[in-house]
Amino acid sequence: MSKKPASTAEPKPDDSAQRSDHARAPVNAGLSREQKIELYRTMVRIRRFEERSLRAYQAKKIGGFLHLYIGQEAVAVACCSMMGKDDHVITAYRDHGHAIAVGMDTKPLMAELYGKVTGCSKGKGGSMHFFAPEKNYWGGHGIVGGQIPLGTGLAYGIKYKGLKGAAMAFMGDGAVNQGAVHEAYNLAALWNLPVVFVIENNGYSMGTSQARSSAGDLARRADGYHMDWGLCDGHDPYEVRAVMDKFLRAAREESKPAIVEIRTYRYRGHSVADPDNTYRSKQEIEEYRRTKDPIQVFQMLLAAEGVLNDALVEQIDQEARAEADHAAEFAEASPFPTVEDIQKDVYWEADNPAERKSGGRLFFD
Amino acid sequence: MPVITYREAIRHALAEELERDPNVVVMGEEVAQFNGAYKVTEGLLAKFGPQRIVDTPISEAGFIGMGVGASMLGVRPVMELMFWSFYSVAFDQILNNAANIRFMSGGLINCPIVIRGPANGGTNVGATHSLTPENVLANTPGVKVVVPATPYDAKGLLKSAIRDNDPVMFLENTILYGDKGEVPDGEYTIPLGQADVKRAGKDLTIVTYGRCVLHSLVAAELLEKEHDVSAEVVDLRTIRPLDIATVLASVAKTHRVLIVEEQKPFASVGSQLAFMIQKEAFDELDAPIHRLATIDAPAIYSPPVETEQLPNPQRVLKAALELLA
Numbered sequence: 001m002s003k004k005p006a007s008t009a010e011p012k013p014d015d016s017a018q019r020s021d022h023a024r025a026p027v028n029a030g031l032s033r034e035q036k037i038e039l040y041r042t043m044v045r046i047r048r049f050e051e052r053s054l055r056a057y058q059a060k061k062i063g064g065f066l067h068l069y070i071g072q073e074a075v076a077v078a079c080c081s082m083m084g085k086d087d088h089v090i091t092a093y094r095d096h097g098h099a100i101a102v103g104m105d106t107k108p109l110m111a112e113l114y115g116k117v118t119g120c121s122k123g124k125g126g127s128m129h130f131f132a133p134e135k136n137y138w139g140g141h142g143i144v145g146g147q148i149p150l151g152t153g154l155a156y157g158i159k160y161k162g163l164k165g166a167a168m169a170f171m172g173d174g175a176v177n178q179g180a181v182h183e184a185y186n187l188a189a190l191w192n193l194p195v196v197f198v199i200e201n202n203g204y205s206m207g208t209s210q211a212r213s214s215a216g217d218l219a220r221r222a223d224g225y226h227m228d229w230g231l232c233d234g235h236d237p238y239e240v241r242a243v244m245d246k247f248l249r250a251a252r253e254e255s256k257p258a259i260v261e262i263r264t265y266r267y268r269g270h271s272v273a274d275p276d277n278t279y280r281s282k283q284e285i286e287e288y289r290r291t292k293d294p295i296q297v298f299q300m301l302l303a304a305e306g307v308l309n310d311a312l313v314e315q316i317d318q319e320a321r322a323e324a325d326h327a328a329e330f331a332e333a334s335p336f337p338t339v340e341d342i343q344k345d346v347y348w349e350a351d352n353p354a355e356r357k358s359g360g361r362l363f364f365d
Numbered sequence: 366m367p368v369i370t371y372r373e374a375i376r377h378a379l380a381e382e383l384e385r386d387p388n389v390v391v392m393g394e395e396v397a398q399f400n401g402a403y404k405v406t407e408g409l410l411a412k413f414g415p416q417r418i419v420d421t422p423i424s425e426a427g428f429i430g431m432g433v434g435a436s437m438l439g440v441r442p443v444m445e446l447m448f449w450s451f452y453s454v455a456f457d458q459i460l461n462n463a464a465n466i467r468f469m470s471g472g473l474i475n476c477p478i479v480i481r482g483p484a485n486g487g488t489n490v491g492a493t494h495s496l497t498p499e500n501v502l503a504n505t506p507g508v509k510v511v512v513p514a515t516p517y518d519a520k521g522l523l524k525s526a527i528r529d530n531d532p533v534m535f536l537e538n539t540i541l542y543g544d545k546g547e548v549p550d551g552e553y554t555i556p557l558g559q560a561d562v563k564r565a566g567k568d569l570t571i572v573t574y575g576r577c578v579l580h581s582l583v584a585a586e587l588l589e590k591e592h593d594v595s596a597e598v599v600d601l602r603t604i605r606p607l608d609i610a611t612v613l614a615s616v617a618k619t620h621r622v623l624i625v626e627e628q629k630p631f632a633s634v635g636s637q638l639a640f641m642i643q644k645e646a647f648d649e650l651d652a653p654i655h656r657l658a659t660i661d662a663p664a665i666y667s668p669p670v671e672t673e674q675l676p677n678p679q680r681v682l683k684a685a686l687e688l689l690a
Contacts (some may be wrong), residue, residue: 054613119471121469125470129470131474133474143457180430188424346477347507348530359559360559360610362606
């Protein structure tokens with residue numbers, strides 16, 4: 001594991017002019033120094049949390065699946081940084097980045113991975129099912145594309161209640177061919193629901209590339225539904241914010257849905273179980289890491305702006321590592337749920353017996 | 366007391382709950398402008414408007430999932446499946462999402478949805494339109510399953526279902542929609558998980574639900590008139606939560622049980638009932654538990670043959686006599 005945030009990337013002259021444009025976009029120009037540092041810090045915190053959970057998984061502290069967000073940090077951080085009080089987020093199972101980006105405390109996240117009762121889902125959900133309703137974060141979902149109709153539903157609820165908010169419904173490039181996703185697109189476009197469908201295109205569904213999965217372009221399918229769409233890179237949080245801002249405003253203010261495809265990359269396999277040796281070359285991974293690592297990209301941008309210096313970068317990194325270690329210590333020290341806990345949190349009525357109206361047996365052991 | 370149809374009873378329940386709670390929204394295919402494929406929602410669009418009564422495109426996975434998502438924010442959607450047979454298109458949204466979100470979030474969320482529609486054979490609509498999935502639904506912790514047989518039960522149970530904070534699956538029957546029954550004018554609800562003894566008797570217990578209740582009542586009349594047998598008919602009304610206590614009390618009285626269900630036999634609702642009865646009332650039984658189910662094959666089209674594939678009063682009578690032999 002790398003001890004430094006990333007190896008030094010060579011700045012590309014043509015890219016940096018474009019990147020300055022993104023930095024000057026109104027949604028970014030208004031960011032304070034502290035806010036910029038916070039964006040950077042959140043990306044680093046996600047990176048270190050993911051690396052620490054990988055080590056915990058390898059030490060057999062975590063069971064089941066672990067889908068790491070390493071390499072994609074700019075997408076969740078940028079998108080979630082623009083949430084207003086009536087905006088809502090839902091995503092698939094690569095959800096640790098979004099969870100941290102909306103502000104969840106990493107101790108209950110790690111405890112959830114460890115299956116402890118102090119986990120954010122009391123150990124009942126695991127890696128794929130982080131939720132924080134009070135932060136307008138609705139999971140964390142395991143079935144590919146299954147969360148997308150739910151996202152359309154969040155938008156429906158926002159509109160039904162007369163709120164000026166937007167739902168961001170995230171999915172991967174592998175989800176776009178699920179029937180339920182098309183149904184959700186149609187409902188959103190037909191009824192003008194304020195949902196921005198965000199396709200985090202990291203190039204692969206597990207091991208099957210986009211070229212081998214999808215006919216045509218991904219976000220462009222919106223044309224078929226007369227829905228707006230956008231396409232951008234997800235390595236620079238400024239760019240993601242600049243592009244998403246337009247679509248979020250259209251959703252909040254005019255209730256217009258959209259599909260935004262954000263090109264990103266994951267360094268690690270689909271999940272920890274993926275040996276990652278059948279579908280892409282090590283060169284490809286290295287090339288991305290060298291030239292497009294989002295933490296490195298943003299670090300350089302902020303250094304050029306005079307916002308970050310080496311000392312601050314080092315401090316942020318140390319703090320992120322310490323935070324991840326503390327989260328693991330908290331998880332380790334926490335108890336597991338009991339067998340009696342298994343049948344709690346299944347039915348609202350069973351959990352609220354004073355308000356239960358039904359009779360009969362709810363469980364059949 | 367007013368006499369109304371099962372269809373009207375459901376409509377009145379919907380109207381009353383729409384009136385009572387602004388979060389309630391009725392949605393489904395043809396529910397608004399068409400007045401409902403089976404006219405259940407007739408007149409509701411005119412009364413409540415298009416924000417509350419919503420026509421959906423044909424996309425069950427999409428609109429059921431959408432309803433589940435909206436329910437997380439406090440909307441209370443009552444979603445119609447034109448046929449419960451179409452649930453399989455939305456299976457993931459119902460049984461992976463609606464049923465599990467509360468658990469997977471450690472209790473942070475609940476999904477107060479109702480999915481309602483007809484689940485029945487007997488109308489010659491063929492194998493893919495005749496499913497009765499109450500067993501599949503009831504097998505899933507996290508959902509509730511209601512199957513009313515009469516207008517009175519339908520109205521009271523639907524009102525309770527809409528007010529329930531858990532996902533409730535409400536299974537009606539197209540053949541029952543025209544049935545008439547006494548339904549009080551005033552406000553009333555029937556709690557879920559409460560069975561109803563529709564006919565008292567002492568010689569055998571017929572445990573049943575849905576349209577089979579009516580078949581069983583006809584058979585019980587014949588048993589009394591032609592065979593001097595007194596049959597008790599227990600209508601479960603709700604499958605999950607299950608009022609097994611009422612069933613067991615009946616078994617303790619009669620000592621013989623016939624389960625009648627419009628279900629294909631393997632892992633049906635009756636299979637679970639039989640296990641529970643023999644486990645908890647073994648010493649009360651004077652005979653093995655018998656079960657009359659749908660003949661185990663896809664639903665046949667040919668009209669007179671379909672009648673024989675499903676439970677019907679003659680088949681119930683025959684099964685009861687076999688039990689008593």
